[in-house]
Amino acid sequence: MNLWVLSGIAVMVGGFVWRLNPLVVVAGAALATGLAAGMDPLAILAAFGKAFNDTRYVSVIWIVLPVIGLMERHGLQERARALVAGMKGATLPRLLTGYLLLRQITAALGLTSIAGPAQTVRPLLAPMAEVAAAPRDQAEANKVKALAAATDNVGLFFGEDIFIAIGSILLMKGFLEQQGIELAPFDLSVWAIPTALAAFAIHSLRLWLFARRRG
Amino acid sequence: MIGLAQVYLLAGLAFAAFALLSARDDTNPRRWINTAFWGLLALSMLAGDRLGDLGNGVLVLALVGLAARGLERGAQGSDAEARRAEAARHGNRLFLLALVIPLVALGGTLGFKHWPGLVDPKQVTLVSLSLGVVLALAIGMAWLRPRPTEPLEEGRRLMDAVGWAAILPQMLASLGAVFALAGVGEVVGQLASAFIPEGSRFGAVLAYGLGMALFTMVMGNAFAAFPVMAAAIGLPLLIHQYHGDPAVVAAIGMLAGFCGTLMTPMAANFNVVPAALLDLADRNAVVKAQVPTALPLLAVNIALIWFLAFP
Numbered sequence: 001m002n003l004w005v006l007s008g009i010a011v012m013v014g015g016f017v018w019r020l021n022p023l024v025v026v027a028g029a030a031l032a033t034g035l036a037a038g039m040d041p042l043a044i045l046a047a048f049g050k051a052f053n054d055t056r057y058v059s060v061i062w063i064v065l066p067v068i069g070l071m072e073r074h075g076l077q078e079r080a081r082a083l084v085a086g087m088k089g090a091t092l093p094r095l096l097t098g099y100l101l102l103r104q105i106t107a108a109l110g111l112t113s114i115a116g117p118a119q120t121v122r123p124l125l126a127p128m129a130e131v132a133a134a135p136r137d138q139a140e141a142n143k144v145k146a147l148a149a150a151t152d153n154v155g156l157f158f159g160e161d162i163f164i165a166i167g168s169i170l171l172m173k174g175f176l177e178q179q180g181i182e183l184a185p186f187d188l189s190v191w192a193i194p195t196a197l198a199a200f201a202i203h204s205l206r207l208w209l210f211a212r213r214r215g
Numbered sequence: 216m217i218g219l220a221q222v223y224l225l226a227g228l229a230f231a232a233f234a235l236l237s238a239r240d241d242t243n244p245r246r247w248i249n250t251a252f253w254g255l256l257a258l259s260m261l262a263g264d265r266l267g268d269l270g271n272g273v274l275v276l277a278l279v280g281l282a283a284r285g286l287e288r289g290a291q292g293s294d295a296e297a298r299r300a301e302a303a304r305h306g307n308r309l310f311l312l313a314l315v316i317p318l319v320a321l322g323g324t325l326g327f328k329h330w331p332g333l334v335d336p337k338q339v340t341l342v343s344l345s346l347g348v349v350l351a352l353a354i355g356m357a358w359l360r361p362r363p364t365e366p367l368e369e370g371r372r373l374m375d376a377v378g379w380a381a382i383l384p385q386m387l388a389s390l391g392a393v394f395a396l397a398g399v400g401e402v403v404g405q406l407a408s409a410f411i412p413e414g415s416r417f418g419a420v421l422a423y424g425l426g427m428a429l430f431t432m433v434m435g436n437a438f439a440a441f442p443v444m445a446a447a448i449g450l451p452l453l454i455h456q457y458h459g460d461p462a463v464v465a466a467i468g469m470l471a472g473f474c475g476t477l478m479t480p481m482a483a484n485f486n487v488v489p490a491a492l493l494d495l496a497d498r499n500a501v502v503k504a505q506v507p508t509a510l511p512l513l514a515v516n517i518a519l520i521w522f523l524a525f526p
Contacts, residue, residue, distance in 0.1 A: 001405055005397045008390070009433050016480065022487075023282040023379055026386045027275070030393040037397035042269065044393065049272030051392035053263040057219065057341055058385040058484070059256070060226045062374060064316060064344075067351045069369025071312055073293050074359050075302025079309045082302065110324075113340060114317035117489035123313060126493055142495050143504070149489035150477075150504035157473040158512075161466065168438060172465040175442055179450055181461045191466035191523070198515045203508045 008033030064118050077127040084128040092133040092144065093207040096151045099125055100203060103155025104196060108162035121152050133211075140214075147210065151203065158199035161192035218335030222345045227260030229370065236364070236371040237289055245287035249375065252281045256382065275389070282379035289375045305359070312355055319347030377491045380498075383483035387435045394434070403430055404447030411448070417521065419452040424517035427468050428475035435481025437472030444468065459524035467523070471516040477509035478502060 008029035015025030027048075034044035084090045103115055113119075129148040135141040160166045164185035172188055234254035237246050255278055263271060302309070323343025327334040334342050352366055374381065394400070407426045412418045423444060430440035449468055453459040476482045479502065486501050495501070 001402055002398070003402060005394075005399050005402055008394060008397075008399065012433065012481070021283050021379070022383055022480075022483070023279045023386055026383070026390050027279045030390050033397045033399060034393055039397070045272035045276070046268035047272075047393055047396055048389050049266075049270065049275055050268040051389035052275050052385060053259070053266070053268075053271045054392075055385050055388040056223060056226075056260060056263060057338075058388055059260075059382055060222055060341060060345070061484075062377075062381060063226050063229045063348050065373040066229065066366035066370030067316060067348055067355065069373050070352070070355050070359065070361060070366040071309060073298065073301070073361070073365065073369050074305055074309065075298045075300075076309045076313060078295075078299050078302035079305070079307065083307070083310075111317075111321055113320050113344060117485075117492050119316060121489060122492045142497070142500060145493045146490070146495060146500040146504040149493060149501045150508070152489075153477060153485050153501070153505060154508055157476065158470065161470060161473075168441075168469050169466075171438055171441060172445075172469060175445060176461055176465060181454075183462055183465075187462040188466045191463050192470060194519055194523070195467060195470045195512070195516055198519075199508070199512055202511050202515070206508055 002036065004036035005033050007036050061116075061118060068118060068123050072123060076123050080124045080127045081131045084131040090128075090132050091211060092129060093204070093211045095128060095132045096125075096148065096207050097204040099148075100151050100155045100200060100207075103152060104159035104200060107156050107159030108196070110160075110163040110166065112156060112160050112163075112166070115152060115156075117149060117152065121149050125152065133214075147207070151207070154199055154203045158192075158196045162189050162196060164189045216332060216335050217342055218338045219341070222338065222341050223260045223263070225345050225349070227257045229367075230254075230257035230260060232367040233257075233371045233374050236368055237375075240289040240371075243287050243289040245285065246289065248281055248284055249286050249289060252278060252286055252379070253374065255281075275386075278379075278382060286375070286378045288378070289371065291375075292369075292372055312351060312358070315351035315354060316344065316347035319350055320344045323347070373492070376494065377488060380483065380487050380491045383487060387481060387483055391434060391436060391439050394439075400439070400443035404443045407444065408447045408452070411452070416457050416525070419448060419457065420521050420524075421517060423448040423453060423464075423468060424471040424513065424520060427472040428478070428513050431472040431475030432479035432481065435476070435479055435483065437469055437476055440472050440475070441465075441469055444472075453520075453524065457525065459520075460526075463520060463524040467516050467520045471513055471520075474509040474513040474516060477505040 011029040011032045030048050031044060106114060126145045126148045129144050130141055133144045135144055161168055169185050169188050173185055176183055230253050234250045234257055237249040237253060240246050255274055259274055320343045323346055324340050327339050407422060411422045426444045427440055431437045434440055449464050453464045454461050480487055480499055487498055490498050490501050
């Protein structure tokens, strides 16, 4: 067992602790692990370049920014704030719990990309949450915004696996098939339901406690 | 057939526009670094397939070098008074415009199935998302009548707010490929299985659940952790030795991994990018907001495997 290939993980942890630029740290980790595995530096560079080119679809999401920017320029965030301010009883836990439920249900139906940090959290959910919470200072406002982003992630992660055609379900099915275990996607996705319920319960309890602590 | 090539063309043009507008922005003291960064990303999108593996590697090194020098935010935004006036003028119809991208993404994903040969079935979501962007822009331009460059200028402003973090998810995905070549997964799996006490079913369940979460935190991705932990512990111990239900072991094991995703800055697209988009000074603010949900949920997942897999 060649333990030295783990040096890349050590580089990642070290880089994180010393707060170096993460892009530099990732490149360093690839170099360390590649060298430990006996690859020569040019082969590592080529392997990394190939992988970077093959995963360009990850960065395509940024094409939404001109649309989001245009809507913000014409008052979308202000409108989202006004909408919440005009609603009676729009408290922070109610707003975020409602969003959590909606995000879990839509993700469970396979609609994972209809919401997200760029699509909904920045232009809509975060400003709405801020108005509903009425924070006293900037630090508290930042906490509320972070909580809005967290709610989006929790809803996505613990909804999407109920859908049968999502990447992780297909990955599990493929893995088990290679090991001689035949399962339908539905057999797997149904077991995501207990965790989805627990995620909803735990996170909405936290939202409620957050609001109560602030008094 | 419409597929990734057209999507990358659109993305390349968008990044090229961000580069050009950065070059024009003389309020930004480091505008040439920004220009080079977004320009190289445009080159990658437009011509990545013609650069060769080594060429792409050099392009990545240049991006990393520019990020290390430090990008700077360019001119930021319109004044709040103007935006409030616009919001009052356009009213709640603004939300309809906001719904165009998700609705087209949804409609396309479902609808293109009925037009075989038109859109690459494997890329139908990305193609639909791109189509939604184009359509939303067209509607927005016709309705709001902004200056022609305004959407791109506003896009450049938001892109600057995200900065180098924009390519961190893609970099981490590439690192995963190098880790796979070097066999990191196998070594981690062997280490994890060495820690489990002989004959302890609970020890095996615990190691599997915690291992999924921890290795996901390191890799930033539960998809990378699952094959490793399933091959090291899930399959040989939980399924074969203790006869656990494979569907429960796999499905809830993956969800234990998702708890790890909530707790790591390595899952940059979920945890670091939103912090940048929301202007949070602390890049780990979103992770910190998620840990108190993730830890109890991880415990629940481990308990669920224990109770549901071994009836």
